[in-house]
Amino acid sequence: MPSVFDLHHVVEQDEIDAQEHVHNLRYLQWTLWAARDHSASTGWDAAAELKRGFGWVVRQHEVTYRAAALVGDQLVIRTWISEKMRMAIRRKYLICRPADRMILARVQTRWVLADLRVRKAVSLPDEVYDRMVIPISTPTPPWS
Template identity: 40%
Template sequence: MNPQDLPWDVQAPFIETVTVGPEHLDAFGHTNNVMYLGWLEKVAWAHSCALGLDFAAFQRLGSGCVARRHEIDYLAATFVGDQLALATWVHENDFRLNMWRRYQIIRVADRKIVLRGQTQWVCVDMKSGRPKRMPPEFQIYKPWPRAEAVGA
């Protein structure tokens, strides 16, 4: 199955896949909620790198993005062996300080949406850690077009 063919909230999001392993489980026998947060960070970082803004670029520009707020809705449990498609896209960007990135995780086998979430990212000075206006290079973080037939 092509991950692009899954029921995403936007057209053609950035996608990576993971397979749930025993190391990802909690005492209930399903994927631990902390694992999902790590996967969201992983796909966000991969997307940023794919756009050309890796950590070396952040250092060169003296600006980077740090998480200010996470919102996660866990919609279904996942288990060992489940292949998950992780998607992300930029939902909003004021091109000053704040950018909102959204996420969706779908279990590939049954096309079930298991998570929706979003993170508010804030541009900061790499040396001081203080908020800093986004450099022009951050214009690459453009909001994604929404799918017409699917509501998020």
């Protein structure tokens, strides 16, 4: 598993709210996409796991907004796993605008693997746990 993953995204008009910047919920959507794509890059087959009755579920989001994203901005959503436990992982994100070297938001999410048939968290299987790589040092913004 690559320890750091970058999702590239260009802000579209339909992501802009009444205050003429990106709506807060979009930031969370981008982190979900980055987590999905990072997991897929490791061989995690979400569709197959859903058929078996398993999926990742958010237990907690923590978001610190620092600057607004605007229509047309080219963003990088950088993600990595910062902690892994038998029943959960903590994933961190930097939402960045490389054009002016701005970190727009810092996010962390606690994820659990759930048996969706009984709606309960389960321990991570060894093969999933072992594939997760935690970076040796805290990742920097994409322009560093």
